[in-house]
Amino acid sequence: MAELCGIVGIGQTKLAAKRVDVSMPGLVREAADRALLDAGLGWADIDAVVVGKAPDTFEGCMLPELYLADSLGAPGKPLLRVHTAGSVGGSTAIVAASLIQAGIHDRVLTVAYEKQSESNAMWGLTISAPFGVAVVAGAGGFFAPLVRGYIRRSGAPADVGIRVAVKDRLNALKNPYAHLHLKDISHEMVEQSPMLWDPIRLLEACPSSDGACAMVLAREDLAQRAPTPPAWIHATAMRSEPTMFAGRDAINPEAGKMAARDLYAKAGITNPRREIDCAEIYVPFSWFEPMWMENLGFAEEGAGWRMTLEGATALDGDLPVNMSGGVLSSNPIGASGMLRFAEAAMQVRKQAGEHQIEGARRALGHAYGGGSQYFSMWIVGSEKP
Amino acid sequence: MVEPVKSIVTPIRLEYDYTPGRATSRFLRGIAQHRILGQECPSCLKVYVPARGSCPRCAVPTEREVDVQDSGTVVTFSIVRVPSENIHFELPYACASILLDGAGIPFFHVLQGLAPEEVRMGMRVKARWVPTEKLGPTIASIECFVPSGEPDAALETYGEHT
Ligand SMILES: [Zn+2]
Numbered sequence: 001m002a003e004l005c006g007i008v009g010i011g012q013t014k015l016a017a018k019r020v021d022v023s024m025p026g027l028v029r030e031a032a033d034r035a036l037l038d039a040g041l042g043w044a045d046i047d048a049v050v051v052g053k054a055p056d057t058f059e060g061c062m063l064p065e066l067y068l069a070d071s072l073g074a075p076g077k078p079l080l081r082v083h084t085a086g087s088v089g090g091s092t093a094i095v096a097a098s099l100i101q102a103g104i105h106d107r108v109l110t111v112a113y114e115k116q117s118e119s120n121a122m123w124g125l126t127i128s129a130p131f132g133v134a135v136v137a138g139a140g141g142f143f144a145p146l147v148r149g150y151i152r153r154s155g156a157p158a159d160v161g162i163r164v165a166v167k168d169r170l171n172a173l174k175n176p177y178a179h180l181h182l183k184d185i186s187h188e189m190v191e192q193s194p195m196l197w198d199p200i201r202l203l204e205a206c207p208s209s210d211g212a213c214a215m216v217l218a219r220e221d222l223a224q225r226a227p228t229p230p231a232w233i234h235a236t237a238m239r240s241e242p243t244m245f246a247g248r249d250a251i252n253p254e255a256g257k258m259a260a261r262d263l264y265a266k267a268g269i270t271n272p273r274r275e276i277d278c279a280e281i282y283v284p285f286s287w288f289e290p291m292w293m294e295n296l297g298f299a300e301e302g303a304g305w306r307m308t309l310e311g312a313t314a315l316d317g318d319l320p321v322n323m324s325g326g327v328l329s330s331n332p333i334g335a336s337g338m339l340r341f342a343e344a345a346m347q348v349r350k351q352a353g354e355h356q357i358e359g360a361r362r363a364l365g366h367a368y369g370g371g372s373q374y375f376s377m378w379i380v381g382s383e384k385p
Numbered sequence: 386m387v388e389p390v391k392s393i394v395t396p397i398r399l400e401y402d403y404t405p406g407r408a409t410s411r412f413l414r415g416i417a418q419h420r421i422l423g424q425e426c427p428s429c430l431k432v433y434v435p436a437r438g439s440c441p442r443c444a445v446p447t448e449r450e451v452d453v454q455d456s457g458t459v460v461t462f463s464i465v466r467v468p469s470e471n472i473h474f475e476l477p478y479a480c481a482s483i484l485l486d487g488a489g490i491p492f493f494h495v496l497q498g499l500a501p502e503e504v505r506m507g508m509r510v511k512a513r514w515v516p517t518e519k520l521g522p523t524i525a526s527i528e529c530f531v532p533s534g535e536p537d538a539a540l541e542t543y544g545e546h547t
Contacts, residue, residue, distance in 0.1 A: 120470075122467075123470050123471065126469045130405070131403075131409075131413055131523040134469075134471045134473075135480050135493050135494060135495050137472055141467075144463030144480075145460075148462065148463065152461075194466065196467045197466070198466065200463075242441040244441070244490060245442040245490070246431030246442060
């Protein structure tokens, strides 16, 4: 049987367009120091470090895990780097958890980051393949046709994406770490923002952020002694699928559905909408909220947009989604998945401050990456599973 | 007082030799001869274009070659209004996912010859090739797609490919 694993420390940096005050090592150190402080632990208490970030071509810093080893306190310890595109922050946390669950280590530090101000992700993602023609402009260029396909298939009203964009930015106003604090955000403001990749408007897309997130994970007996009660990991799941194959449903990918089924089975959940108190999911473009509601089994296929429209995903709804303001309010790509996982843990530890959901006992953290082809998710709870 | 160095710009370059492999080489040679070659999966019978030599879904090699039409249907699209260094089309342009007639999988190309706001899902389109003397083993031999003038296709005929 796997060991039980608890999250005993959580730290994140202020997420911002440009953190010129810190280097990459300084950025990850800031998050790691905060996670250790939260855990009441020192560097000597850490047995291994697991770090994640998006492609090296973004910042042009090859093998950043070696460059960051000192700032992550890794010399003399196992150091492992994880890479699964945009979902990497989630899968990094899962790899770190598996080192505890497998009984290999007692306490593991896991960190994920991106310094987009020192990178050019749009360039990095606009692939000019040999003998081909670059036509897909960045992540938005890839996902916009999927959004259009979803709107057509589901018959969703045209303003669902705008509503998500407003909701998440209002939530971000309650989160001091969030990058975007748009105090006068409104339906009109989003609607009138320029179309970047029609049907995706500027304010329906995530910003480019610098930031890092860190967590300290510990074995059951050690987690029990943490100064703040831990978030217990009830289940984790990861799945992937190729970007392109005949018959692929890229709007509602099979890999995401499989991961969710596996996750709920492991957590003993039969009715996710009722049994999960809140969810922090990876929504880089507003329409992905309804799309992932369906993929995650919170809504029937074609009905995810109704949850948004009915207010079910608002802070006072029956399944609050993206309490922190989500990826739409801060997107340090490599850290974005871990920030989702960390928010889920903060909720069940009652550490979410103004965006705390009253009585959150079980929360879902979710990340996806690539061409909607990598999925990672976990369920954490205030009680042991 | 000396200004502290906060960041420096260090451009990087990556050059590599690309080996397309057997299937893609045949596809690219076909393109140079004004032909679009696909490969049919012996298991699910879907036709892959460009041919990659295998079906990722069935995990089997695809060997049977079939000619695919240079006409097709716009499965979905986006109107791009953001500049990107690697992209050389004038903004805004329509980036369309196109299902060629006879193909089992769509691919992205640029749609021109109409105002971006007139692009529709289900629209019928045709390849516009570069002049014969400029044909080469590259997708760039197809300059773009343009409307063919046929009536739009019904959602049922392409919906599963969105
Ligand atoms: Zn097949």
